[in-house]
Amino acid sequence: MRISAVLCGFVLTALLGLAGCATPQRATPAATSSLYDRLGGMPAITAVVDDFVGNLATDPRIKAKFANADMPRLKTRLVEQICAGSGGPCTYSGRDMKTAHAGMAISNDEFDALVDDLAKSLDKFKVPAREQKELLGILGPMRQDIVSR
Numbered sequence: 496m497r498i499s500a501v502l503c504g505f506v507l508t509a510l511l512g513l514a515g516c517a518t519p520q521r522a523t524p525a526a527t528s529s530l531y532d533r534l535g536g537m538p539a540i541t542a543v544v545d546d547f548v549g550n551l552a553t554d555p556r557i558k559a560k561f562a563n564a565d566m567p568r569l570k571t572r573l574v575e576q577i578c579a580g581s582g583g584p585c586t587y588s589g590r591d592m593k594t595a596h597a598g599m600a601i602s603n604d605e606f607d608a609l610v611d612d613l614a615k616s617l618d619k620f621k622v623p624a625r626e627q628k629e630l631l632g633i634l635g636p637m638r639q640d641i642v643s644r
C-alpha cells in the first residue's frame with residue numbers, strides 16, 4: 496500500500512472521525528456537531544428564548560394563558576429544556592410536560608400558535624431552516640402531553 500494512501504486514511508480518520516477518503520463530504524461541521532452547537536450554544540438559545548417568551552406574552556391568541564405565569568422561571572426552564580434536548584451541557588430541572596400543563600385546557604390551535612411564535616424568534620435570529628426543523632422535531636412530539644382539549 497502506498498504511504499500517501501495510508502496517510503490520507505489516517506489523517507482523515509483523525510480529523511473527521513471517518514475511515515477512508517471516499518466520503519469526506521459527509522464530515523462537514525454541520526453534519527457532525529450537535530444541534531446545540533449549530534444553534535450557537537447558550538448565548539443564541541438564551542436570545543431566542545427571551546424573544547420567544549416576549550412573543551408568548553403579547554400574542555393575542557395565547558397571552559391569556561400566560562397572564563399569571565412566572566415568566567422569568569419559564570424562560571430559565573425553556574432554555575434548560577432546549578439546551579438539554581439539543582445535546583448541550585444542561586439538565587432540565589422543571590416538571591415533565593404533562594404535569595406542567597395539567598389543567599390548562601390547552602388546544603391544538605394554541606399549541607400551533609406557540610410553535611409559530613417560536614418560529615418567528617428563530618427566523619429573527621437567523622437560525623437556518625435545517626436547525627429550526629430539528630428543534631421543532633424535538634418539541635413537536637410534546638404536543639400529546641400538553642394539549643388537553
Ligand code: HEM
Pocket residue numbers: 557560561563564565566568569572573576588589590591595596599601605606607609634635637638641
Ligand atoms: C412544545 C411546546 C411547549 C413547551 C416545550 C413548553 C415548555 C414549558 C416548560 C419547560 C414549562 C416550565 C415547567 C416548570 O416550570 O416545571 C412550561 C410551563 C408553562 N407552559 Fe408550556 N410549553 C409548551 C407549550 C405550551 C402552550 C401551548 C401553552 C399555552 C398556550 C403553555 C403554557 C404554559 C404555562 C402557562 C406554563 C406555566 C408557567 C409557570 O409555571 O408560571 N405551554 N412550559
